[in-house]
Amino acid sequence: MLKPSIAIGAAGLLLVLAACSGAGTPDTGKGTEEGAPAQPEKKEPITLHFYNVGGNFDAEGYFEEKFGKAIKAKFPHVTPVLIPTTSGSLDKMIASNQPIDVIFGSVGLVYNSIFLNEMQYDIEPLVKKYKTDLSRFEPQALEMIRQMSGGKLYALPFDSAASVIYYNKTLFDKFGVPYPKDGITWDELYNLSVKLTRNEDGVQYYGFTISPNHYFWRNQMSLNLVDPQTLQVSLTNDNVKSLMDNIARFYQIPGFNPDKTKMDSLTKMFFRDQVSAMWTPVAGLHVEKDLAPLNWDIVSYPTMNGSGPQPYPVFTFLNVGSKHKDDAYQVMDFLSTEEFLTEKAKAATFIPALSSDNIPKVFGQDAPLYKGRNVAAIPLKNMAKPSPQSKYYSTAGQHLTIALRGILYEGKDVNTALRDAEEAMKKTIEADKKK
Secondary structure (H helix, E strand, O other), X not given: OOOOOOOOOOOOOOOOOOOOOOOOOOOOOOOOOOOOOOOOOOOOXXXXXXXXXXXXXXXXXXXXXXXXXXXXXXXOOEXXXXXXXXXXXXXXXXXXXXXXXXXEXXXXXXXXXXXXXXXXXXXXXXHHHXXXXXXXXXXXXXXXXXXXXOOOOOEEEEEOOOOEEEEEHHHHHHOOOOOOOOOXXXXXXXXXXXXXOEEEOOEEEEEEEEOHHHHHHOOOOOOOOEOOOOOOEOOOOHHHHHHHHHHHXXXXXXXXXXXXXXXXXXXXXXXXXXXXXXXXXXXXXXXXXXXXXXXXXXXXXXXXXXXXXXXXXXXXXXXXXOOOHHHHHHHHHHHOOHHHHHHHHHOOOOOEOEOOOHHHHHOOOOOHHHOOOOHHHOOOOOOOOOOOOOOOHHHHHHHHHHHHHHHHHOOOOHHHHHHHHHHHHHHHHHHHHOO
């Protein structure tokens, strides 16, 4: 297991520039005249470094526009700097002694990045120190991070991550197929996909594509893939088989190239090549740059037993190696307030992981991109109960994706593919125990 080489720094001492009424006279906090307001303390300028495990903020100017301006307005002494993922992974950042203060990471990625590199830090004392009201957060998101923290608190919920189906109206019109509607079921989605998967004039079109990893991570059965207490692996039971059969059938429609299960292929199919009629990443909204070439709209994620997908929150973590822990935490706290996130909700930038009743009411109202679109499909509703979170949960989901590819590429039957996935997961856990 990789160890951080960033030294654990004590919180920087804040230097107070005394406002004096005369040379050598210390500031008493009473002003220069009786009853005059005290001068606000001026803090030492610092730079805070931010990193997003998923790389979602890498676009030029994005971080400054969405975060930087607000941070500098609220904390004038802070200069926020984004470290793009093009600079390297977290372990490479650690090896190069790159300062990192705040890390954004989704529930599906943090175990194999932040936790793997032992960068997590218990922020509970800072929550108490700065009187953060944890009741403002969406309860399921808060419960997930507490599970991941082993009862401690390593992060604050930030974004709920969208779960919608994007669809290309042009392809539906081309083939005379009615548009999907909110409340669509998996079977209805499959029937639409069959109608839209066809070869026209030598071009192969696909009905529906989805990120398999996120499909398994956010499974609507809330399956306990790896028990957090016993580390028992459960990838071969009937519920997992049903989950696998449900997604595999979309890739087994005649004419569907089974290689189209990889994220880079999937996004190009929908956005660049425009050969996929429907697409869902299950983990976030797309930006104007992606959607501009398309005649598109959105509908809600398919229901299963009346439930949508599990929560898939993005969290903000305080790096154990930060030399400015108090300042970094205060920025984290601010970024997760309704004050900051309401504006982001209005602009449809994020779906705040807050329990506020106001967020759904204002979501997308200031977003030209969503004018005339089915914005009501975006805020999460009827979320499934979160699966028990262990350090191996996301890895188990990845093994299920490998099993899916085994079914599609290698002709494995579902029982064999799942058995191989379970054995691989068990070997991963056993290897960890020997470290």
